[in-house]
Amino acid sequence: MAIAFVVLLAPLLLLLPPSASCVDVRFDFASFSFLNLTLLGDSYLRNGTIGLTRETDVPSSSAGSAICTLPIRFLDPETDAGAASFATKFSFSVTNPNPDSYGDGLTFFVSPGNATIGSTGGYLGLFNPSGNGSGGGNGSIIAIEFDARLDVGLGDPSGNHVGLDVDSPISKASVDLTPYGIDLKSGKLITAWVDYHQNVTMLKVWLGYTDVKPKDPVLITTIDLSKHFAEYMYVGFSASTEGSTEVHTIEGWIFQAFSSPAVANTTPSVPRNASGGSWSAIPAIPIADARDSPHRMLGLGLAIIGPATFAVAFAVLVWVSAKKWLEKKASKEVFKSEFLKGPRKFSYKELSSATRGFHSSRIVGNGAFGTVYKATLPGSGLTYAVKRSKQAHQSKKEFMGELSIIARLRHKNLVQLEGWCTEKNELLLVYEFMTNGSLDKILYRGQESGTSSMFKWSQRYNAAIGIASVLTYLHQECEQQVIHRDIKTSNIMLDANFNPRLGDFGLARLMDHNESPVSTLTAGTMGYLAPEYLQYGKATEKTDVFSYGVVILEICCGRRPIDSKDNKEHKLVNLVDWVWRLYSEDRLIEAADSKLNGEFDEGEMLGLLLVGLSCANPNCAERPTMRRVLQILNREAEPMAVPKKKPLLMFTSAASFSMKEIVSDIEGSTVITISTQI
Template identity: 60%
Template sequence: MAAAHLRLLPLLLLTLTAAAKNVTLDSAILSFADLTLLGDSFLRNGSVWLTRDTDVPSSSAGTVLCTQPVAFRGPDATASNATAAVASFAARFSFVIANPNAGAAGGDGIAFFISPDRTTLGATGGYLGLFNSSNSAAAKNGSASATIVAVEFDTMANPEFADPSDNHVGLDLGSPVSVTAADLAASGVDLKSGNVTTAWIDYRSADRRLEVFLSSYAVAAKPKRPVLSVAVDLSPYIKEAMYVGFSASTEGSTQQHTIKGWTFQTFGFPPTANSTFESNATSNSSEPAAPAPPPASNAPNSHKRRVGIALGILGPVALALAFIFFAWVSIKKLIELTSRTDAAFSTELVKGPRKFSYRELSAATRGFHMSRVVGKGAFGTVYKAAMPGAAATTYAVKRSTQAHQSRSEFVAELSVIACLRHKNLVQLEGWCEEKGELLLVYEYMPNGSLDKALYGEPCTLSWPQRYTVAAGIASVLSYLHQECEQRVIHRDIKTSNILLDVNLSPRLGDFGLARLMDHNKSPVSTLTAGTMGYLAPEYLQSGKATEQTDVFSYGVVLLEVCCGRRPIDKDERGGGGRGGGGKNVNLVDWVWRLHGEDRLIEAADARLAGEFDKAEMLLLLLVGLSCANPNCEERPAMRRVVQILNREAEPAPVPPKKPLLVFSSSASAKLQEIAFSCGDDVRGGYSVAKPASPKSEGADIER
């Protein structure tokens, strides 16, 4: 608990500093919730990777920004004094630009930037993941609306942007065309050497000068001479509040861009144009000067002088005591608030998500009224919550009243998803544990779940949207399995746990069954959990969840996306059709049979009416079969699947006949136990009936 209290001190100091109009940011003390990752960026071992980690050439762009804006102007900023009101700033960061394939083509570079919004993500290649073609065209005709300020560290000479070389630094104002650039040939710094490079960027508002310093070492003193020094007035491009971040991109290369660590500071708002950069850095921490005593001429004046001296001494002392008292009271309140929270839900567990009160969530859901129900999961009911106020924010609230049964799942979901950041994950916004209830608060997905979109009448998903869903879920599973500090096994991949945002992009949710594992540890045997039809054969047999069990479930989802059929469906025509009575048909078996008969394209969803790319359809069907292979050793890793769907690798050949797998009698009993525990509950749109007693104790189940 003491460690939690110590971590509260930087937050308090940052609050006090912000009140003085200065901001200090340090990546070492920021939590996951303090960062916004866009595009292909991801976190690994305390570093930010801005582009894909692959040894196969690809085009990639990624951005990371501070979630909260930084104040760059004071409240007195007007047209007449806008220049004086702009803060000076200094950034220091270490980065690595490396290419895993020696001798392969490089490109394109990395950039530090200040942006008016936190959705900044541009094109790949020379646009550095920050700009796009419209910015470039506007710059050429002199009409660029330059609101993004960036310093680029470019490793590709693009003639269309007038780059001086493939190893240069440039200042960009709203466009990838640098207003000024410096070749680094004479500096001894090679940006793409693969070594850690440290950069300093200083802007002095009073002098209207920006300077960039570079060193080829991770820990080094700041060089005396800058590699780039330019006289520039940034006041036309700086708004009152801006977002600070980094971006990078590649185009047909394997170059990787990593931010190792960084700090950023603003230095006040100078009262006059003659204020110096150094004085701004310290002005807010200086004690108020004692007033000068008047000249002593007589006794009354002498008395006044003594009073003035006493006030000059006691004033700062009283101010210091008041500050100490305020800090002590604030810290005490924070400690009391933390100590009242259950240990399982301490700030060590939930650094980013906000704790909501039961009262505000109840009000937002109209007392958890049935009219606000938007879905039901294995561990609770999901409600739509409309928060009052000017922002009118909408959330999805998952509620479980059976606290004694689902507390472990609640803690698991909270622990896992609070530390994850990916564009295809449902964002956890907060939590609540009051009145014996467990509540999780998520961002609201207006288009519901994938299963409703696939099986609704009419089906609302076109083929390009379905392909986007397949690629997005592959990307987030690759992140969970191989790019997190601890790999995450989801264990319940299915269409009802995949949600669609306002742009119909997929978001993976429901981490109630997820488990964290170290990359160098084998999975442990656990109680088998999940949904029938999506469970891998070896998972049913051993109860051990691995990345490959998630891959199997993903393969089933992929076939659903292509075929528009559920994993276990009713077939009244003996091999085709949907719904109705008849026997149960396993989707994987059905598609594999069509593949063996060289009729794989007939598996395509008839409701698409032939409006799909045939090559893409066949590709997804083959990848789905490959992932749903009964033999886990034959399934591809999710990183390989991402490369296949991005056309960066060829799919593995799929045998025309589904491989056979024989379970032992112990596995048969295990399957029956699982089916019995499910009862007659409806999951994923089909019923799991209670099994009859086996006819023979040693009977095998062939799949």
């Protein structure tokens, strides 16, 4: 219907005055919103203020940019005097919780594209080592840099300077700010004024700690920027750090582009000093003559338009309606209605915006399926985790498998599926975001940052119970049994209260209870795979139990399934073998994670270690069911007897299959790559 309306009015629009040219553009943002900005990289909005680099107490590298969504006409190729002049005023601050960790700087820039993001460090989040930022378009990137770091290789005059850059971080002109009493790293709010007048090809920059424009500029340079303009350009800000905790913010922004001849006419009547929202040598936007008003032109257009327009509009309306009906029908054929009772379909546009164009800074994890991004939806501020497929054929199959399985599951220890998207040949799953990341991260990657010490014994024991509960649900309480096939610490997420949530059903399989397992080639992660699964490729609930046993030992010991920790010969050690050896030597308590500093219940530790060993028994027939495990952990059943020595591997009749059966099953199966991430 909207398209039909546009078609109906198209001839009328031809009679209206042309769109605003470079002489008529002005905007004033006292505060910012997602409606008028495009955020890229690490930039964000908070309380109407733009943050360009991430807030962190740990020195890191960060880059972000914020771009006005409105394209501005800077050049009219049809006229000789068609290049714009412009002026802008904005306030910014550079704060640093760790003054010893100094960073880089920020820029105000004009770019031919609206996707401008560059490298960290001296490239200011705007340029790249091989060229300018990925802005696109035919013009150049023009920037005023406010650089708080001395980079001799880029010709910086000091670690406190302002400069003019064109397609390079090496400035065309720059000046040290120290003699002017301006310290970019002071943490104070600094106001900047930038004026460029095309008629005299001159650019000036003022800086001050108040809202009153200083009498003298800090930078004056003569340059013809019209040579670098594209017809339409975008304006915005960028910043970067490299090994620093600096934070760059923008508070308030006014911008105006105007024609150069008007400047010459109005300059004498404008005071040299401007304050508040006033501008130096900037004309007011012209008001159209009432005799040429759009209403008069619209009336004339309505008198001219004939019935042919209505016929075209009707035809377009029918075509659009038919297309939508066909799309809905096709969508229903791909995604069954039972899949969609809970999750909703997201648009690619909103997920792209929420992940800042799937920027690398938003990546929170990687796996066999693809990449996981942190997504914050504009407006609502809701945060999700978005899984993006690698686009391989097998990934699409896993995508459909994960969607069909998890959409019908409901358990407090499952990561909740919120939605999905299949636009632009993408395969995207949207989950609720887990604040504390993965169990893998908290156990191992947390060792460097110290967050692993926050994962107390009570929380670890609770994690063991939670995963046992959800596996009991998947194996025995669902309408169809679900075999996960990839139980590991990186697939177990932790919410804000460290409660465990099992996720990643890309390798899961559905089957009826008491049904014989279906064979495929082995899928999963080395170190978590049961011996019979490696031998025959038969996934059963007992293969999930084995993987769960390995996870339990990791929770207790703080060691990876295959590790070289404390091994003088630097040989890889199997975690199950190591714990079983300590148990056989009556030293089982020594397997406890040293990072707990002895702060655990010894009885619970020993009991959980024995549960882990019983689940990781090489013989699948000797492993408990997950229901039995849950009862033991809840002290509703007696612990299982665990032999002192690790049993020898035996393939019982329940687990063995004829060679003819194996070959037959494998020939009809799909190859799934084994993940070797351990």
